[in-house]
Each structure stands twice: as C-alpha cells, then as structure tokens.
C-alpha cells in the first residue's frame with residue numbers, strides 16, 4: 100500500500116537512538132538539550148522547548164499567553180482539529196476566518212475585515228503554513244502590530260520551507276512557532292513537538308508548563324519544589340530527542356526530495372483541465388509536507404468517495420486535509436458557523452485530495468500513483 104505520507108528513518112538515526120538506549124538516561128538526559136540546540140540553530144530561534152507533541156505545543160502556547168474565557172483566537176478552518184482543541188481547552192473561543200484561494204492559507208485581508216468589524220477581544224491569531232507553504236507573514240505581522248494581538252505560526256507542515264528566501268522566517272514574524280514531529284511530518288521523533296520563541300519570559304513559562312508547573316528551589320532544601328498553578332507532563336523523552344537530533348540533519352535533503360516529487364506530479368498533471376495543482380509564491384520555497392491536488396469531481400462526474408475507494412483498490416491510500424473545522428459538531432456549536440459561511444474553505448474541501456509524497460517514495464511507486472489517478476479520473 101502506498102500511503103499519502105511516511106517517515107524516513109536512516110542508519111544514523113537508529114545509531115543515535117541506540118546510543119541513548121545504552122546511556123543512563125531514557126527520559127530527561129543530554130539529548131533534550133542537544134536536540135533543542137539543533138532546532139534553535141536551524142530555525143534561528145533564541146529559545147526552544149521540546150514537548151510531547153504538536154498539540155501539547157499549541158496548548159502550552161495558549162496557557163503561557165494566558166488565554167481564558169472571554170478571549171477570542173482567530174484561526175483557519177483548514178487545519179487539524181488540534182488548532183481548535185487547544186484554543187477551546189484554554190477557555191477561549193476560536194473565530195474561523197476563510198482561506199485565500201491561491202495557497203490555501205488564512206487570508207490576511209479577511210482577518211483585517213474581521214478585526215475591524217468585531218468588538219470581541221482578539222488575543223491571538225494562529226495561522227498554519229498549510230501543506231508546507233508559508234502564509235503571508237508580512238501582512239499578518241502588520242496586522243498584529245496594528246491590532247495588538249499575538250501571532251502564532253502553527254508551522255507543523257512547513258519545517259524546511261522558506262519565506263522571502265529565508266528558512267528562519269517563522270520566528271522572525273511570529274511570537275511563537277509550533278512544530279510537530281509526528282512520523283508523517285518533514286522529520287520525526289515518533290511523537291513530538293516544540294515551541295520556539297525569542298522571548299525569554301515566554302520560554303520560561305513553556306518550560307514550567309512542560310513539567311507540571313514545578314518550580315525547583317534548592318535554596319530551601321535539596322529536594323524542594325513547589326507549584327502555584329496546575330500543569331501536566333508534556334516532556335519529550337531522551338530517546339525521542341536522540342532520534343530528532345539525528346533526523347533534523349536530513350531535513351534539507353528530505354524537503355528537496357519532496358520538491359522533486361511535487362515537480363514530477365506538476366509535470367504529469369499540468370494538462371488536465373479538472374485538476375488544480377499547488378502553487379508556490381515567488382518568494383517562497385514550499386516544504387511539501389502535503390501535495391494537495393484539487394480535483395473537480397463534479398465536472399469529471401465521479402464521487403470523491405468512489406474515487407478514494409478505487410484508488411485504495413489500486414494500492415494507493417489517500418487522505419483529505421482537512422474537513423473544515425466548522426463541520427465538526429463541537430466547533431459548529433461553539434463558533435456558531437453554518438455551512439456556506441466560509442465558501443473558499445468549503446469549496447476547497449469538496450476538491451482536495453492529499454496524494455502520496457514522502458522522501459522514500461520510489462519513482463516506480465510515484466508513477467504507479469500518477470497512473471492510478473489518471474486512469475481513475477479518465478475512466479470514472
């Protein structure tokens with residue numbers, strides 16, 4: 100079965116984990132700092148706190164920024180449920196703003212319209228570099244300064260991307276950057292994630308929130324610690340950090356391979372009227388965590404569900420990223436949004452299919468996927 104995404108574990112990664120396994124530390128050992136330092140260096144951030152997954156990162160960000168009941172956070176409908184869940188769990192409410200048609204990211208013009216019209220207290224904007232394509236961060240930063248909200252880059256798809264030709268763009272524009280190192284992402288620690296910031300105070304909060312909000316103070320007694328707010332365990336183990344510290348070395352190579360696969364898809368699908376291929380902004384380098392192919396199922400005369408089943412029978416396991424957040428009963432209820440309110444996202448959902456893209460995808464399997472797609476849409 101050819102999946103839409105897959106990890107790529109190389110020999111040095113295995114060796115790194117073995118080394119950690121043979122050491123004295125399984126959880127908080129030297130690899131935590133080694134991995135954090137490597138992340139800081141690659142992404143140009145002053146501080147990095149690794150956590151158990153990307154969702155934990157989003158949750159901690161909200162806690163550290165003191166989101167609470169009565170606060171509102173703007174985000175995109177085309178994202179994983181984690182973006183909304185972390186907002187809701189903080190007590191705040193999400194406000195969904197539609198995406199732009201070109202790159203499928205949060206539309207800064209619509210964000211500005213919303214900010215001008217609403218009387219609600221907008222504490223933050225969580226924007227997602229969807230599929231690996233950077234948002235219009237310059238516009239979002241301008242709005243953040245103008246309207247005084249915090250800017251979070253949910254960068255889980257875009258590790259290895261460039262904006263304005265810079266791979267350290269994310270923390271240049273956002274106050275907090277969130278990563279996920281889930282196996283389908285651009286590099287992996289199994290489960291894992293991190294928060295990046297240039298703000299020392301914020302990072303201190305991240306570190307506390309990662310570990311039960313414990314504050315140690317050996318001045319009193321060698322064993323002494325105290326808590327003054329509640330926290331949970333969001334630590335990432337030394338084993339996972341050993342994997343991450345080696346995997347991050349391959350990131351550029353992996354993203355290059357993803358771009359080569361995307362170019363091959365572009366070449367093969369460019370003459371099909373009913374397909375829309377992912378675009379790349381002139382100043383950006385796409386990280387191609389996903390290759391979102393938009394298929395006009397209505398024009399082709401095939402149901403999306405039938406297409407999926409036929410592809411599955413041909414050994415290709417596709418995915419959809421994402422069901423718009425407001426189609427989820429919980430979010431529909433909280434946000435009071437109805438079908439039809441976010442037309443670009445809704446139209447996108449009708450057409451979007453995530454087709455296989457990962458560094459170890461062989462040319463043979465890539466061709467197999469292309470032929471399966473072509474044959475299925477031609478024959479219906």
Ligand SMILES: Cc1ncc(COP(=O)(O)O)c(C=O)c1O
Nearest residue numbers: 152153154179181255279280281
């Ligand atoms: C855009 C986005 N945000 C957040 C997350 C959550 O990351 P994790 O699965 O590591 O909790 C994901 C993961 O799929 C994601 O794609």
